[in-house]
Structure formats: C-alpha cells, structure tokens
Amino acid sequence: xxxxxxxxxxxxxxxxxxxxxxxxxxxxxxxxxxxxxxxxxxxxxxxxxxxxxxxxxxxxxxxxxxxxxxxxxxxxxxxxxxxxxxxxxxxxxxxxxxxxxxxxxxxxxxxxxxxxxxxxxxxxxxxxxxxxxxxxxxxxxxxxxxxxxxxxxxxxxxxxxxxxxxxxxxxxxxxxxxxxxxxxxxxxxxxxxxxxxxxxxxxxxxxxxxxxxxxxxxxxxxxxxxxxxxxxxxxxxxxxxxxxxxxxxxxxxxxxxxxxxxxxxxxxxxxxxxxxxxxxxxxxxxxxxxxxxxxxxxxxxxxxxxxxxxxxxxxxxxxxxxxxxxxxxxxxxxxxxxxxxxxxxxxxxxxxxxxxxxxxxxxxxxxxxxxxxxxxxxxxxxxxxxxxxxxxxxxxxxxxxxxxxxxxxxxxxxxxxxxxxxxxxxxxxxxxxxxxxxxx
Amino acid sequence: xxxxxxxxxxxxxxxxxxxxxxxxxxxxxxxxxxxxxxxxxxxxxxxxxxxxxxxxxxxxxxxxxxxxxxxxxxxxxxxxxxxxxxxxxxxxxxxxxxxxxxxxxxxxxxxxxxxxxxxxxxxxxxxxxxxxxxxxxxxxxxxxxxxxxxxxxxxxxxxxxxxxxxxxxxxxxxxxxxxxxxxxxxxxxxxxxxxxxxxxxxxxxxxxxxxxxxxxxxxxxxxxxxxxxxxxxxxxxxxxxxxxxxxxxxxxxxxxxxxxxxxxxxxxxxxxxxxxxxxxxxxxxxxxxxxxxxxxxxxxxxxxxxxxxxxxxxxxxxxxxxxxxxxxxxxxxxxxxxxxxxxxxxxxxxxxxxxxxxxxxxxxxxxxxxxxxxxxxxxxxxxxxxxxxxxxxxxxxxxxxxxxxxxxxxxxxxxxxxxxxxxxxxxxxxxxxxxxxxxx
Numbered sequence: 001x002x003x004x005x006x007x008x009x010x011x012x013x014x015x016x017x018x019x020x021x022x023x024x025x026x027x028x029x030x031x032x033x034x035x036x037x038x039x040x041x042x043x044x045x046x047x048x049x050x051x052x053x054x055x056x057x058x059x060x061x062x063x064x065x066x067x068x069x070x071x072x073x074x075x076x077x078x079x080x081x082x083x084x085x086x087x088x089x090x091x092x093x094x095x096x097x098x099x100x101x102x103x104x105x106x107x108x109x110x111x112x113x114x115x116x117x118x119x120x121x122x123x124x125x126x127x128x129x130x131x132x133x134x135x136x137x138x139x140x141x142x143x144x145x146x147x148x149x150x151x152x153x154x155x156x157x158x159x160x161x162x163x164x165x166x167x168x169x170x171x172x173x174x175x176x177x178x179x180x181x182x183x184x185x186x187x188x189x190x191x192x193x194x195x196x197x198x199x200x201x202x203x204x205x206x207x208x209x210x211x212x213x214x215x216x217x218x219x220x221x222x223x224x225x226x227x228x229x230x231x232x233x234x235x236x237x238x239x240x241x242x243x244x245x246x247x248x249x250x251x252x253x254x255x256x257x258x259x260x261x262x263x264x265x266x267x268x269x270x271x272x273x274x275x276x277x278x279x280x281x282x283x284x285x286x287x288x289x290x291x292x293x294x295x296x297x298x299x300x301x302x303x304x305x306x307x308x309x310x311x312x313x314x315x316x317x318x319x320x321x322x323x324x325x326x327x328x329x330x331x332x333x334x335x336x337x338x339x340x341x342x343x344x345x346x347x348x349x350x351x352x353x354x355x356x357x358x359x360x361x362x363x364x365x366x367x368x369x370x371x372x373x374x375x376x377x378x379x380x381x382x383x384x385x386x387x388x389x390x391x392x393x394x395x396x397x398x399x400x401x402x403x404x405x406x407x408x409x410x411x412x413x414x415x416x417x418x419x420x421x422x423x424x425x426x427x428x429x430x431x432x433x434x435x436x437x438x439x440x
Numbered sequence: 441x442x443x444x445x446x447x448x449x450x451x452x453x454x455x456x457x458x459x460x461x462x463x464x465x466x467x468x469x470x471x472x473x474x475x476x477x478x479x480x481x482x483x484x485x486x487x488x489x490x491x492x493x494x495x496x497x498x499x500x501x502x503x504x505x506x507x508x509x510x511x512x513x514x515x516x517x518x519x520x521x522x523x524x525x526x527x528x529x530x531x532x533x534x535x536x537x538x539x540x541x542x543x544x545x546x547x548x549x550x551x552x553x554x555x556x557x558x559x560x561x562x563x564x565x566x567x568x569x570x571x572x573x574x575x576x577x578x579x580x581x582x583x584x585x586x587x588x589x590x591x592x593x594x595x596x597x598x599x600x601x602x603x604x605x606x607x608x609x610x611x612x613x614x615x616x617x618x619x620x621x622x623x624x625x626x627x628x629x630x631x632x633x634x635x636x637x638x639x640x641x642x643x644x645x646x647x648x649x650x651x652x653x654x655x656x657x658x659x660x661x662x663x664x665x666x667x668x669x670x671x672x673x674x675x676x677x678x679x680x681x682x683x684x685x686x687x688x689x690x691x692x693x694x695x696x697x698x699x700x701x702x703x704x705x706x707x708x709x710x711x712x713x714x715x716x717x718x719x720x721x722x723x724x725x726x727x728x729x730x731x732x733x734x735x736x737x738x739x740x741x742x743x744x745x746x747x748x749x750x751x752x753x754x755x756x757x758x759x760x761x762x763x764x765x766x767x768x769x770x771x772x773x774x775x776x777x778x779x780x781x782x783x784x785x786x787x788x789x790x791x792x793x794x795x796x797x798x799x800x801x802x803x804x805x806x807x808x809x810x811x812x813x814x815x816x817x818x819x820x821x822x823x824x825x826x827x828x829x830x831x832x833x834x835x836x837x838x839x840x841x842x843x844x845x846x847x848x849x850x851x852x853x854x855x856x857x858x859x860x861x862x863x864x865x866x867x868x869x870x871x872x873x874x875x876x877x878x879x880x
Contacts, residue, residue, distance in 0.1 A: 095587075415502075
C-alpha cells in the first residue's frame with residue numbers, strides 16, 4: 001500500500017523541477033514546488049528578449065498557471081538557503097519545511113572566472129531582468145552614439161563585445177548583427193547602425209566547441225557573413241567602463257567598447273555548497289553536486305539533485321551537458337523512481353538520451369546536430385523554430401511567439417525595443433561632449 | 441518663401457508631442473523630438489499591464505520606429521531641465537539645443553496631496569515601471585497570503601485599497617476584481633482568491649465625477665456586482681506599511697491592508713516651473729502652464745505648451761480635461777499654426793472638440809459618454825475595445841493585443857502574471873510566522 005502522505009519537495013521550477021512535478025501527477029504523494037520566482041522561464045529563447053524580438057511574458061509561464069489543475073501540487077514562493085538532510089528539512093529564508101523526498105533543481109548561473117567585479121560591466125543572460133538590462137544596454141548604445149559628436153567615442157558606443165562562443169553567445173551575436181543591419185536601418189539620422197562592430201570572443205579554437213567541427217565552421221562562416229568578428233583562441237583579461245583587454249594568441253589588444261555581454265562560464269547554484277555542507281557530497285570545480293547513477297546524493301537515497309546543479313558522470317565518463325534536455329529527463333526519471341519506490345519497486349540507473357543540439361545564427365540559418373545527422377542552413381533553422389515553438393509550455397505563448405516571429409521575419413522589425421529601468425540620462429560621457437550637434 | 445531651416449524642437453513623445461511631430465511632416469521645418477524614454481506609451485491601457493493582461497511592449501512603440509520614415513524628424517534620447525526662452529535654447533541634462541519654435545509636451549504625473557512619503561507605499565500608475573511594480577505587488581500579495589498562517593495577516597494581504605475613483609481607479613478595481621474572482625480561481629491551495637477585499641476610495645460624492653450622473657451610477661453598480669466596495673466621500677488620511685486610515689464622512693476607519701495603489705491627483709511636469717521661471721508665465725495650482733488661446737506662452741509666440749502640462753481655459757472657462765484627445769488635438773493645432781505662420785498666414789484660436797469619454801469596468805461592461813448619447817454595458821464595452829484597439833500606434837500591436845484580449849476573454853486567463861524586479865524574499869512578515877503550515 002503506498003504511503004498517501006509522502007511529501008515530495010522540489011526546489012526550483014525550471015525544466016527539471018517542473019518536469020518532476022508534472023510526472024508525479026498520478027503518484028500517491030503530496031508535492032510542494034518552491035521557487036524564488038513565480039514563473040517558469042524558457043531560457044533557450046531568453047536571448048530573443050534581450051534583443052527585442054519577444055516580450056518577457058512570451059517566454060515566462062506562471063508556475064501556478066501551469067500546474068493549476070494538478071491538485072497534488074502546491075506552489076509556494078520561497079527561497080531555500082540550506083538543507084538539514086539528517087532531519088529531512090529544507091531551511092528557507094523565511095521558515096522551514098519537512099520533506100520525505102527532496103529534489104534539488106536550482107540550476108546554475110554564469111561565472112566570471114575569478115573576476116566578480118566584471119559582472120556589473122558585462123551582464124550575463126540568465127534571468128528576465130538580465131534580458132531587459134541587456135536590451136537596455138544594447139539600445140542605449142545606439143542612442144548614445146546618435147548623440148555623440150566625437151568619432152572615436154561614437155565608435156566605442158557602436159562596438160559590442162560578446163564573451164563566450166557557446167550557443168548563447170552565437171545567438172546573441174547573430175541577433176545583434178541583424179539589429180544593426182536591418183532593424184535599425186531607417187531609425188537614425190547621424191549614425192549608420194551598420195557601422196556597428198560586433199566581436200565574439202571565444203577561448204577555445206572554435207565556437208560551439210561541443211558541436212562537431214563542421215557545424216562550428218558553418219556557424220562561423222555565417223557569423224562572418226553577418227559582419228561579426230569571431231576571435232577564437234582569445235581571452236578577455238580586463239574589462240573597464242570604456243574598454244576591454246583581450247589576449248589573442250600571443251598579442252594583447254585593448255578595444256574601446258561601451259557594451260560587453262557575458263556568455264561564458266558555469267557556476268552552480270549556491271545550494272550545491274549547502275548540500276555539500278549538509279551531506280558531505282563532493283562538488284566539482286563548477287560547484288556542481290556529483291550524484292550517484294540514480295541522481296541521488298551518496299548516503300541520502302531520498303535526496304536528488306538534477307539538471308544544471310548536478311554533475312552526472314556515469315555515462316561516457318564526462319558530465320552530461322547543462323542543457324534543458326538533461327534536466328527534463330532527470331526530472332522525469334526521479335519522479336518515476338519515487339513513484340516506483342513507494343510501490344516497493346526499483347529502477348535501473350538514469351540514462352541520458354541525447355536528442356541533439358542546435359543553435360540559430362540570425363535569420364534563415366541554424367546548425368543542428370542530431371547525432372546521426374548534422375546540417376546547417378535554412379532547413380536547420382526551420383527545425384530550430386519548430387522545436388522551440390513546440391517546447392513553449394503554454395499554447396497561448398506559442399501563438400504569440402509564432403505571430404511575432406512571422407511579423408519580424410516579414411518586416412525585419414523587432415517591436416520590443418524598449419529601454420526600461422532606471423533613467424539612463426544624462427547619457428554617460430555626454431557632459432564633456434558640449435553643445436549639441438543638431439544645434440543649427 | 442518658407443524658411444527651410446526653421447527648427448522645431450518638441451519636448452515629450454506622448455500623445456501631444458507625437459501628433460505635433462507627425463503633423464509637421466510636410467512643413468518646411470526640421471523637427472527634433474526629445475524624450476527621456478525611447479518609446480511612446482499608450483497610457484490608456486497601462487492598467488492592463490499592471491493587471492497582467494498585456495505586456496509592456498504591447499502598449500509601447502519605439503519613437504524611432506514610429507517616425508522612421510519621416511525624414512524631417514530627428515529623435516533624440518534627452519531630458520530637458522530648463523528653457524532659456526530669451527535665447528531660444530533648451531537646456532538639457534547633458535547639453536543644450538537651439539530652437540526656432542518650441543513645443544513643450546512633457547505631461548503630468550500623480551500628486552500625493554502634500555504626502556510625498558506615500559509614494560513608496562502606494563505607487564501610482566504613470567510609467568511602464570509603475571505598471572510592472574504594481575503587477576508585482578498585486579501578485580505578491582496573493583503569494584504572501586498563500587504562505588500566511590495567521591488569519592488576520594492573511595486578510596490584510598488580501599485587502600486592496602485603490603485611491604481615486606477616476607477612470608484609472610475604476611479600471612484597476614474592475615480588473616483586480618476579475619483577477620480575484622476568475623483568473624486565480626484554481627491557482628491556490630490554502631487561500632481562496634475570491635476572499636479578496638477591494639476598496640475603491642473616492643473623495644467626491646460619486647466615482648467618475650467628470651461623467652454624467654447616470655454613468656457614475658452604472659459604473660458603481662457594476663463594481664458592486666464584481667464585489668468591489670466603493671467608498672465615496674472618503675479621504676485617505678494616513679498610509680502605513682500594514683494599514684490605511686480613511687475618513688468616511690465623519691468617522692475614521694483604519695483598514696489593515698498591505699497593498700495600496702494611488703490613482704488620484706494631478707501634478708504637472710517640473711518643466712512647468714522651469715517655464716514660469718524663464719517666461720514669467722502663470723501656473724495653476726497643479727503646476728500647469730496657463731496658455732493663450734493659441735497654446736503659446738504670453739510674450740513668447742514661438743513657445744507652445746500642450747497636453748497635460750497646459751491649462752487651456754479659453755473654452756467654457758474650465759481647463760480642458762487632461763486626456764489624450766486634448767493633447768492630440770493641441771499637437772495637431774500647433775503643428776498647423778507653425779506651418780501657416782511660415783507661409784505668412786494666421787490661425788484662429790484652438791478649439792477643443794470633445795469626442796467623448798469612456799471607461800471600462802471589467803469584462804463585458806463599460807460606460808461611454810459621447811455628449812449626444814450616453815450608455816453603459818456590453819455594447820459600450822465593444823466600443824471601448826474597438827476605439828482603444830484602433831488607437832494603438834502600430835498595426836503589429838493591434839494584432840497582438842486583439843489576440844490577447846480574445847484569449848483572456850475565452851479562458852479568463854491573464855498570461856503576463858510575472859513578478860519581476862528585486863527579489864521579494866523573504867516575504868515581509870514571514871519571519872515571525874514560524875514554521876510552514878504545509879509542514880507535514
């Protein structure tokens with residue numbers, strides 16, 4: 001007889017946590033899903049918010065709404081700060097909660113390679129707020145350039161540096177190039193947005209390094225065609241308000257730029273540390289929890305870690321990639337395992353099924369690696385569109401996103417080009433610029 | 441022969457400024473439109489952003505985009521701080537600019553009746569940031585109530601006070617009532633969102649006081665049906681973090697509430713003061729500039745003030761209402777006047793043509809006053825929908841808004857229910873609440 005009051009607590013409503021909650025819908029358990037935010041965020045499209053194509057609400061689904069019909073789930077807005085594994089309690093920033101099984105799925109964030117001071121100068125793209133802040137900086141740079149009279153300063157405003165040549169960096173670079181070439185074409189009177197200089201900086205020898213060589217090469221060729229400078233084997237060594245220092249092979253360049261975006265490095269959520277303290281579990285260098293083949297923590301068979309926070313290395317030796325697929329499959333696995341255990345049954349170890357990787361590079365082009373087949377170009381781009389559209393949680397969002405993509409495609413427009421947040425005025429560096437040029 | 445280098449500077453890209461710029465498209469002038477924001481905001485629908493129906497970008501159109509094909513307009517992101525009327529210069533926070541004609545259209549904001557300290561406790565609805573902040577507070581109140589164990593505290597979280605019974609207050613109250621009754625119906629497990637207590641506080645004897653009696657009565661009856669308490673002849677005399685003091689007639693009540701929204705009072709933009717200093721023009725009590733019959737400032741025939749910042753009292757003795765229609769008509773008038781003057785021709789004084797007023801009260805109901813006909817109910821609501829949809833500047837926005845309205849109508853959902861901004865955790869007052877209710 002299953003235990004009717006078995007309480008499963010899930011920390012984090014991302015891909016892993018949401019899938020675990022959903023897959024426990026018929027299990028004889030009570031589920032409590034805790035998240036610091038009241039929505040599930042579809043991160044793969046976050047760069048489209050940062051570049052003005054989509055609105056935040058297009059890619060964010062209220063967790064309560066997604067789970068409102070699932071009566072065995074309670075959603076609570078709360079932040080876990082520690083785990084008392086011995087007493088099976090989660091410590092919250094404002095209370096605590098007992099569990100029978102715990103699924104920790106609080107993800108990861110970016111990592112500034114020992115330079116936390118760069119975060120303010122070079123924002124990364126993880127949250128909705130990051131996306132609107134990046135959108136703000138990108139648009140503001142063009143506005144400031146339009147009002148600038150000094151050519152060197154204007155050029156610095158039109159120089160954009162993206163750090164990290166993974167999918168996020170590549171997608172941002174492609175979108176930014178299109179904004180400069182197409183979207184803003186008719187918008188300015190003194191600058192030509194096409195003069196924008198976009199540099200994608202990658203530490204390794206090629207961008208999209210987890211993909212096969214041939215797709216990296218395709219992506220790089222497409223970016224070059226869009227006017228993006230791809231600097232491989234290059235490292236950012238310093239970031240200042242008006243310049244970035246980059247080591248390219250054995251020479252060092254200082255590039256005048258006012259806009260730097262960060263898309264490199266992975267740092268696990270601080271709950272990894274908390275778990276290590278509570279259970280003695282080992283962490284890897286990125287702070288991820290090294291889990292057992294069933295995604296649990298050694299010595300605590302009811303405590304699971306999934307998704308970006310987990311280092312699962314029981315398949316091929318290397319950790320599984322930190323992508324949505326990993327988190328979703330682990331969430332589903334752990335839900336199944338909990339249900340079967342309550343029925344007194346076991347489960348084989350978790351096995352990741354690689355469904356492939358893809359990245360888009362602006363309009364009409366993407367690269368797709370399905371393992372058995374690899375290709376890039378227009379057809380890959382259609383597949384990318386379809387997969388991402390169908391993965392949005394809400395039907396409503398799919399229709400809205402489809403309409404906006406269609407509209408943007410036909411008109412080359414991006415309607416969500418809003419500079420929001422704190423007032424950007426006076427524009428940085430304007431005071432010295434003196435009297436207005438348009439002063440007739 | 442028109443002067444080809446006549447420079448018209450417009451301050452503010454709201455309804456007045458945008459219409460003036462547009463109507464100067466064939467005039468022999470250069471136009472510079474300055475705004476602190478990079479977008480035109482369709483304020484009449486701002487309450488729908490605050491209540492989660494629409495996204496900010498649905499009702500905000502980038503100014504550059506709206507005016508991109510109009511070659512005689514330059515849009516600049518800038519903030520005017522003063523006017524040097526004698527030398528015909530606008531002083532910016534970061535520079536200055538000469539003009540031949542100046543149109544000041546920087547609008548108005550809310551006014552806290554001598555209690556500026558209330559602004560933090562009771563945000564008003566003027567900007568996109570206000571709308572997302574109000575959305576945040578409304579949604580957070582339900583989240584906090586769900587986690588609250590003490591009934592009195594829970595009730596305070598579910599008590600919402602709206603100050604001001606004008607169209608904004610009425611529309612907010614109606615939308616909030618529907619959120620509580622319909623949208624969130626299935627979303628919570630411990631609270632019943634229908635227990636929400638919504639109080640609309642109005643100082644005068646009836647809400648929508650500028651409308652005919654019969655429409656005020658209709659609106660009030662509809663609000664009552666939605667469960668909103670309308671307190672007329674009532675004044676807020678104090679606002680604290682957990683309570684509001686309200687004088688109703690001759691008795692005073694202290695209402696425990698964690699969410700107060702402000703929709704009362706009008707305070708002209710600070711540029712009114714700056715203009716008074718520069719030109720000696722008189723201001724009214726709300727800080728609005730008392731303009732001549734041609735919307736200019738006495739002694740400065742090339743300096744115009746339009747829209748919410750202007751007090752135009754040459755028609756019927758009372759100032760014209762601070763609505764979009766007034767601003768749009770004045771913008772068009774001044775554009776025409778400037779053009780005709782350059783051709784050596786005159787213009788009769790400005791005449792406001794009242795196209796009517798309307799307000800919506802939740803789903804299926806609005807009140808419409810067209811002067812020659814007054815009615816409320818479903819048909820009025822359809823007219824309200826149509827007029828507002830058609831007034832959106834961008835075709836693209838019309839389609840998106842239409843879809844979202846249709847979707848919400850059918851499903852009773854509101855998809856933009858995102859709590860964004862600074863972390864709300866730990867929830868206020870949670871620390872004392874001790875251990876979680878859902879704890880085993």
